[in-house]
Amino acid sequence: MSLIRNVGTIGGLTAVSRVFGFARDMILARVLGAGLAADAFQLAFTLPNTFRRLFAEGAFSVAFVPLYSRALHGHDGQPGSEAAAEKFADDVLAVFVWVLVAFSALAMLAMPGIVWLLASEFQKIPGKFELAVTLSRVTFPYLTLISLVAMLSGLLNARSRFAPGAAAPILLNVSLIGAMGTAWYLNRGDDLFAAWSLAVGVSVAGVLQLAYLVVATRRAGVRLKLTLPKLTPEVKRLGVLILPATFGAGIYQISQLVDTFFATSLPQGSLTLLKLADRLNQMPLGIVGIALGTAILPMLSRHIHTGNRGEAQRLQTNAFEIATLLTLPAAAALAICAPAFVTAFFVGGKFRPEDGVIMAQIVVALVAGLPAYVIVKILNPGFFAREDTRTPVWTALASLIFNVLLNFYVVRQYGIVGLAAATACSASLNCLLLYIILHRRGWFHFTAKLAGRVLRQLIATAAMGAALWLLMPVLAPYFGASVFDRIWSLAVLVGAGMAVFFGAAYVVGALDPDLVAMLRRRRPKRDERDDEILEVE
Numbered sequence: 001m002s003l004i005r006n007v008g009t010i011g012g013l014t015a016v017s018r019v020f021g022f023a024r025d026m027i028l029a030r031v032l033g034a035g036l037a038a039d040a041f042q043l044a045f046t047l048p049n050t051f052r053r054l055f056a057e058g059a060f061s062v063a064f065v066p067l068y069s070r071a072l073h074g075h076d077g078q079p080g081s082e083a084a085a086e087k088f089a090d091d092v093l094a095v096f097v098w099v100l101v102a103f104s105a106l107a108m109l110a111m112p113g114i115v116w117l118l119a120s121e122f123q124k125i126p127g128k129f130e131l132a133v134t135l136s137r138v139t140f141p142y143l144t145l146i147s148l149v150a151m152l153s154g155l156l157n158a159r160s161r162f163a164p165g166a167a168a169p170i171l172l173n174v175s176l177i178g179a180m181g182t183a184w185y186l187n188r189g190d191d192l193f194a195a196w197s198l199a200v201g202v203s204v205a206g207v208l209q210l211a212y213l214v215v216a217t218r219r220a221g222v223r224l225k226l227t228l229p230k231l232t233p234e235v236k237r238l239g240v241l242i243l244p245a246t247f248g249a250g251i252y253q254i255s256q257l258v259d260t261f262f263a264t265s266l267p268q269g270s271l272t273l274l275k276l277a278d279r280l281n282q283m284p285l286g287i288v289g290i291a292l293g294t295a296i297l298p299m300l301s302r303h304i305h306t307g308n309r310g311e312a313q314r315l316q317t318n319a320f321e322i323a324t325l326l327t328l329p330a331a332a333a334l335a336i337c338a339p340a341f342v343t344a345f346f347v348g349g350k351f352r353p354e355d356g357v358i359m360a361q362i363v364v365a366l367v368a369g370l371p372a373y374v375i376v377k378i379l380n381p382g383f384f385a386r387e388d389t390r391t392p393v394w395t396a397l398a399s400l401i402f403n404v405l406l407n408f409y410v411v412r413q414y415g416i417v418g419l420a421a422a423t424a425c426s427a428s429l430n431c432l433l434l435y436i437i438l439h440r441r442g443w444f445h446f447t448a449k450l451a452g453r454v455l456r457q458l459i460a461t462a463a464m465g466a467a468l469w470l471l472m473p474v475l476a477p478y479f480g481a482s483v484f485d486r487i488w489s490l491a492v493l494v495g496a497g498m499a500v501f502f503g504a505a506y507v508v509g510a511l512d513p514d515l516v517a518m519l520r521r522r523r524p525k526r527d528e529r530d531d532e533i534l535e536v537e
Contacts, residue, residue: 013166018283020173022345025279027180028198030349034269034276036128037191041198042275043119044135046260048143048202050253051107052150063241064092064151066385067234069158069302086222089155092238094229096151100144108137118257119264119271131195138199145206152213156220164216168209175205241389255400255426262411262419270416273355277362277420280334280341281370300385312385316444319378321512324371324454328461329501331370336468337493338363343479344486353480361417369424372431379434382443391437399430456510464501471496 032038072085107114115122115133122129153165179201183194217224231239263271300312334341338360347356383391403426410418438444471493478489505511 013163013170017167017169017173020170020177022279022283024173024176024180025276026345027177029276029346029351031180031184031194032191032272033350033352034272034355035191035350036125036268037131037195038272039264039268040122040128040132040135041195042271043115043122043132043260043264044139044199045202046256046275047107047114047136048140048146050256051103051143052146053253063238063384063389065154065158066387067238067241068155071234072158085158086224088234089151089222090225090227091230091232091235093148093151093224094227095231095235097144097148097226098229100147104140104144107143108140111136111140118261121265125268131192135195135199138196139202141203142206145203145210149206149209149213152210152217152224155222156213156216159220159222161216161220164213168212171208171212172202172205175201175208179204241387255396255403255423258400258404258407259419259423262407263416266411266416266419269355273359274362274416274420276346277342277359277366280338280363281366281373283330300381312382313444316378316382317447317450320375320446321450321453323374323378324457325505325510327371327374328454328457329464329497331367332461332465333468333494333497334367334370335364336465336472337497338367340472340475340479340490340493344490347480358416362420365417365420366424368421369427372424372428376427376431376434379431379438379444382438383434386443392434395430395433395437398433399426402426402429453510453512456508457505459508460501460504460510463504464497467500468493468497 028038032041068085068088071088072082112133115129115136119129119132122132149165149168153168156162156164176198179197180194183190183197187193259274260271263274300315339357342356342360342363343353346359347353380392383389403422406422406425407419410422412418414421435444435446439446475489475493478485480486481489502511
């Protein structure tokens, strides 16, 4: 399959999920505001998601997909087979499921200590600490369920079936929207009841997502069996790869927990404002970054295993260009238009205008690192596809140390906005370190053609930024007015920004003609060479 087609599939479905997630957070802001119950739920939701990214989407996926792909497609001239891939997946599942259940059970027992480590300041507000502990115990089973979902998604990704894994998060957002609707219908206005409903909705979503992925794997002709756990050589090999990847992903997740710790030490509502602001940042990051990172790993692994270094370089170059083409204007637009988006989408109900002002400032700080967040997801597969899961550990560790040290200064001086800015700076450092190492090893280099294309993208982005800067004060009175005024004013803002950017990009040559042709091309009838032909030339 082509990189463009895979990214389009993953990105399109991820975009749908992000839209539902955006709607979820809009409703949450109006229902809970930025107070006690909102902070408690945000912490309870953060914990299983952090460990999910650590174990499932982080370390496990980057180690499992290349090994499963090798068992399925072969390696170093050795043929692969369905039987070998199925046996490997069964053996992994037999061990993985018990590790998850044991870890989740221990974490739920230790939850008061975990919450105390992250949010001891909650104890200063009556009932807040206890609510956070209870809600965290209700949401934590989601970790086991979604980790199994991640395994099944990785299995399907290795078979170039990206749609089910990309669509699964939609069920989470639908479940949480349904939970808030139920809470409003049964007991409107009660923050505690709404927080409880949301926590239950998280675990219900895990059940729905797992059921959906089980059906998807069966439709793909894969029927996993839960057998007695045994440490086969292949499972041990996976464990060897997972350990350093866990530390690498763990460093990033520890960084997120450090941010949570600092946020909970700030005035009440700071954690909620940070999480809501990150939703705006996650829109392009999730659609572009996750799509590119997910699509590139199995394809890159295949080129590297067959010794085709030229194709590996070309694949990462194309991914880099797509990433900057989409994230540079997105970052600039979000930074300039943050007050408009926050006011139009979030301010209302229990979410006050003064909360919106702070949230807009957080968005500006976060999106400064948006291109880096996405590019890291393109550079990391360059190591993972070569089964080098150690190097990203060291770059992530350096970034974590930098982030923590920076936080001690900026949080005291600039509060929650300083915390967001430190996150962006540390992500940029990690991106730079990863590229330097890839370049020195000869695994990926920034070509003159790519540099010229990115420079043209920056020129187009600057033209768009100037247009948005001029439009913002003209449309400002309408962003917080009626629903109709909010819709048309944002439509004008977004439409003008896109028109100026793509118009300028066309004039200065920021759009690669081959890339545009590939995006517009209809998929031809498949033949045995499609996997190579359909990658962007």
